[in-house]
Amino acid sequence: MIATITKSIRVAAILSMVGVMYSHAEPRHDFYVCVNVASRGSVMGTKLANLSGLYRATDRTTPVHVGFNHIRLETVAAEPMDPKQLYASALNGVLRTQDGGISWRIMTGWEMTESKDIAVDSNAPGHVYACLPDGLAVSRDRGWTWKRSDEGIKRKYCQSVVVDRKQAGRLVIGTEKGIYLSEDAANTWRCVQPTEATVYDVRQSPHAASVWFAVTQSDGAFRSSDGGRVWTRVASLTKDRTLHNLDFDANDARKVLVCGWGLGVRLSEDGGETWIERTPGLPRSEVWRVAFDPDFPGRIYASVYQSPVFVSDDLGKSWRALWFESAVVHDFVFIRRS
């Protein structure tokens, strides 16, 4: 009991010191940061002084490195019923841990490289979809075996994949030349929104499952209100900048974040109709990644190119540096603990 109280005081003190809003409520999600903290001059073969790869910040104060030092770990996804079973998209392929990151196995072989994104079907446990630079790979057995399933996709480069949380086997992917939809577990695909260049992120609203958003390199952003069948360009977002990612606020259906290269951070409080500039306070407008924290309303994170990870507790009105000296965050991921 005494130990617990002491620990609690210590945590509160640390939180206070770093300026993090303290909440007695235990976060419902583990916060994972997929990050490259190597210097910008690092190249393949550079001996890395700092640990890159996956960090877990369970208490939002101390990120703990998990697994191997890997400068290109793009994202992670968990099996729906077991947050310790994680899949990681990485330069070395798809990696899996079944013990929360203590031990890992590269699940793919030589023929699948540089996985960009990964998604697990929450209605079909063990069904995993991985984006590759040359197509989409599917596993129906928790990653043990994989097959390519990208028939009908014109240019195979695949950047982003989301499985519809309401319907097993229904997927939307972002590719080099558009947004594609499959309603039969990736067996067949149809292009639902052509684009000139890469679709960098696709998201489904955590509130209305029919609402989807996508951001692109040169076509701006698109929104769908019918489950990803029909997409409409978001006129209020520029086509002149590469948009890197977006996020829905789990606590407020109207709030959406977007970031990009030269765009900085933009917040919408009306479901994407209008956007508020949230870059001031960040060191530069080249923003790699943004995310809402589902457990702390009003808190958002931003990865600014070759800068620390920044956090804001007032939806981007003010920012402060949080972790790492110089980082490129490939993804912020929140995984529900149970």
Place this chain on the structure above:
Amino acid sequence: MHLHRLALNSLAWALLAVGAGAQPSFTEPIAPKVSPVSSSVRPAAYQKRVKEVLDWRAALVKPEDPKSGGLAEVAAQLALRRDAEWCSRKVTELMKEPGGDMFWMFPVTCIAYLGRDQLSEEAKAAIREAWRTYMPMRGDTENHWAMYYTSLYLMAQLWPGEAGGRWFSGKTSEENLRESREYLLHWMDLTTTVGQGEYDCTHYIGEYAIPMLYLSAWADDPAMRIRGRMMLDWILADYAADSLNGLYVGAHARTNEAQLFEKWNGLSSFFGWLLFGNCPPPAGYGGWGVYFAAAASHYEMPEVIYRIATDRASSYTEIERKRTRHRWRNSDVRNAPVYKTTHITADYAIGSDQGGLLQPIQQHSWDVTWAVPDPRGVHNTLFSAHAYHSAFEMQMYFNDLPDYMPEAVTFQGKPTYNKEDRFLGGSPHEQIFQKEDALICLYDIPQGTRFGHVNGFFSKDLSRLEEDASGWIFAEGGNAWIAYRPLSPYEWKSIKGGGRRLFSPHLKNGAVVQVASRREFPSWEAFKQRIRELPLEIALEPRPRVRFTGLRGKTIECTYGESPKVDGRTVDFEKEWKLFDSPYLQAEKGGRKLVLMHERLERVLDFNTLQITDRVRE
């Protein structure tokens, strides 16, 4: 986007070379040329050179400094079978902090095999543990994968029957071995059917030659052993036929800023020195050279390759088919074909690809190289390039976010990538065709392209450079007489490090190049007059177009965006370009077979039957 550290090391090796012990072949005057060296003495000369490398590297260990020495010094010491105790201590220490991905894997593989009967059990255990705890990057290109999978194959073979928990990959020894074997066979099959992706690289040749040497030396499976041996012969024969006095000439998938100008100054020349004895080695033996030397006793250079490399009594043209690196975006073709032509004489070489974006960042599309008595410090080359860079190019070959990549490259050992005075790299707005020693390059650069000019490299080591009223520029390098006819106006700018840059700020552009030997003409004036008389038609609108009849009597007609014509016949690259086609090397596309020939000697590398056949014609 992942470049790698090899290219960063030239300066480091040079500094190391200055501060270290003797490298006689690097520092001393070149011995008088003896060619061919008798086959009865060549093996001993080869072993002497191998020992020179190993002795130098081993001598970098300073007994009084416990921090001195690294993996390379351990490999050298083990290869020389010296001081196993120091090697064991050092290995145990170094394995505590592994790092360097596949560039760590192959040195450690080398040490593990050389140290099987020399290293202590503690050192061996340290190596074993590192392969469990440290996950190297597999990399993102062909040379990375060759190193990664060769190393993994050999280490899985060394430690059979182990569970996944004993490996960084989480896979069992048998799974690692199988996956590695599958990749290596896949790569060999691609290379022997449609060509290498990272073809004719002046530095990266080492990253193929060294892994293949290790397979040929240490693979237990006789099939893999002979495959390694055959691939090593294949790579070295490719280099031999594209070399002039050990200098890798013509078009390269990848070269670097230093070797672009000083053609000798790179790892390829280490192989020229070690295997052919026909050029000095670069500083520090090219850095990675020690890892070839450490296992070099397992390789005997076939005489036919040696003779292909060293015999320049007759001029010849070599046609080669290669392929691009994997294209992820901005292309409908995963591996587009590359069509190379290289013409080599005793005095000069001229080589090219067809232009376009065939490789990212470090492509070199054409050049003239002239022979020099001593290549050290000499910029014995002439070429032109469009100073192109773009996120479009980067996205084609890398899968990172687009906007940061062009700038990021400049921090990763490629400082000139986005500079206007850049000479290295391909351009989507360049088209090249060569017939024997005449070459036409055309540029049709769209309005709005960041740099809309052409850079021509005119070396500090040209002994003559004259701008003729006819529009031709006449140059002399060694015994090569070069005629260069720019298609558009230009001005001269100086180049840091010497020489002049032909700067031509016109979107419709190009050049006609004709090279000859001074031996062909009674005088310099006669050469110039002969060039002036050659039929030449130039048009720039609507697209650059040249019709030129060269010194050898062939009429070449090139129009930007169209297939070239020779004597009125349209060139069909797809039909006409074999994998190799020259008096020395013959291989059909899809054939998995290379025939090497020199006078009466013939060697056949047949991957269909895993057979090496040597024949001497009576």
